[in-house]
Amino acid sequence: xxxxxxxxxxxxxxxxxxxxxxxxxxxxxxxxxxxxxxxxxxxxxxxxxxxxxxxxxxxxxxxxxxxxxxxxxxxxxxxxxxxxxxxxxxxxxxxxxxxxxxxxxxxxxxxxxx
Amino acid sequence: xxxxxxxxxxxxxxxxxxxxxxxxxxxxxxxxxxxxxxxxxxxxxxxxxxxxxxxxxxxxxxxxxxxxxxxxxxxxxxxxxxxxxxxxxxxxxxxxxxxxxxxxxxxxxxxxx
Numbered sequence: 001x002x003x004x005x006x007x008x009x010x011x012x013x014x015x016x017x018x019x020x021x022x023x024x025x026x027x028x029x030x031x032x033x034x035x036x037x038x039x040x041x042x043x044x045x046x047x048x049x050x051x052x053x054x055x056x057x058x059x060x061x062x063x064x065x066x067x068x069x070x071x072x073x074x075x076x077x078x079x080x081x082x083x084x085x086x087x088x089x090x091x092x093x094x095x096x097x098x099x100x101x102x103x104x105x106x107x108x109x110x111x112x113x114x
Numbered sequence: 115x116x117x118x119x120x121x122x123x124x125x126x127x128x129x130x131x132x133x134x135x136x137x138x139x140x141x142x143x144x145x146x147x148x149x150x151x152x153x154x155x156x157x158x159x160x161x162x163x164x165x166x167x168x169x170x171x172x173x174x175x176x177x178x179x180x181x182x183x184x185x186x187x188x189x190x191x192x193x194x195x196x197x198x199x200x201x202x203x204x205x206x207x208x209x210x211x212x213x214x215x216x217x218x219x220x221x222x223x224x225x226x227x
Contacts, residue, residue: 031213033214043202045214048213094213101145101162102162103147103204108156
C-alpha cells in the first residue's frame with residue numbers, strides 16, 4: 001500500500017461542466033502524475049508535478065489543468081468536460097527517498113461525461 | 115507520444131503453463147518496469163530492473179533487462195487463475211532530468227483453470 005487515494009472514485013457529469021479530481025498521498029513522494037486509461041491506448045500521461053507548484057504537460061494535456069499547492073495533493077481539473085474525456089483516471093506517485101523511476105498508482109477514478 | 119512495442123497483445127493459456135511476454139524500443143532505457151493491473155484497479159509494480167543484463171525474480175515471475183538496453187521480457191511460470199489481468203511494461207529513457215515513463219499497451223492474460 002503506497003498510501004495514495006483518489007476521489008471521487010466514480011463520477012458522472014454533463015458536457016460543459018467543470019470537474020476536479022483529487023489525488024492525495026501520505027508518503028511524501030516528490031513526483032505526482034495524472035494518467036488516463038482508455039481501451040487500446042494504454043496509460044497516457046496528462047500532466048505531472050515535480051514539486052509544489054511545479055508542473056509540466058504530458059502527451060494528452062489539452063483540456064486539462066493541474067495544481068499542486070502542497071506535497072500531499074495533486075488536483076486535475078477539466079474546465080469544461082467533453083464526452084471525449086470519459087475515461088478512467090489514475091494518479092501515480094514516485095520519488096520518495098530519491099527518484100528510481102518506480103511509480104505507485106492509486107485506485108483510479110471512473111469519469112463519465114454525458 | 116512514444117510507446118513501447120509490447121507483445122503479445124493477448125494470451126489465453128491453460129493453468130500450469132508458462133507465459134512469456136516482451137517489450138522492445140528503438141531507444142535506450144536505463145530502467146525497465148513491469149506492472150500488473152487487475153480489473154477495476156490501478157497497476158501494481160511487479161518487478162523493477164536497473165542494469166543491462168539484470169535478471170530478477172519475484173516468486174513465479176522472472177524479468178530481464180536486455181543487454182542492448184532496448185528490450186525486456188517477463189516470464190510467468192506455472193500459471194494460476196489469479197495471474198489473469200493486464201501486464202504492462204514501462205521504461206525510463208536515459209535523459210538527465212526526465213521523470214516520465216514510456217508505456218507499452220499491455221498484454222492481456224487469460225488463464226483457463
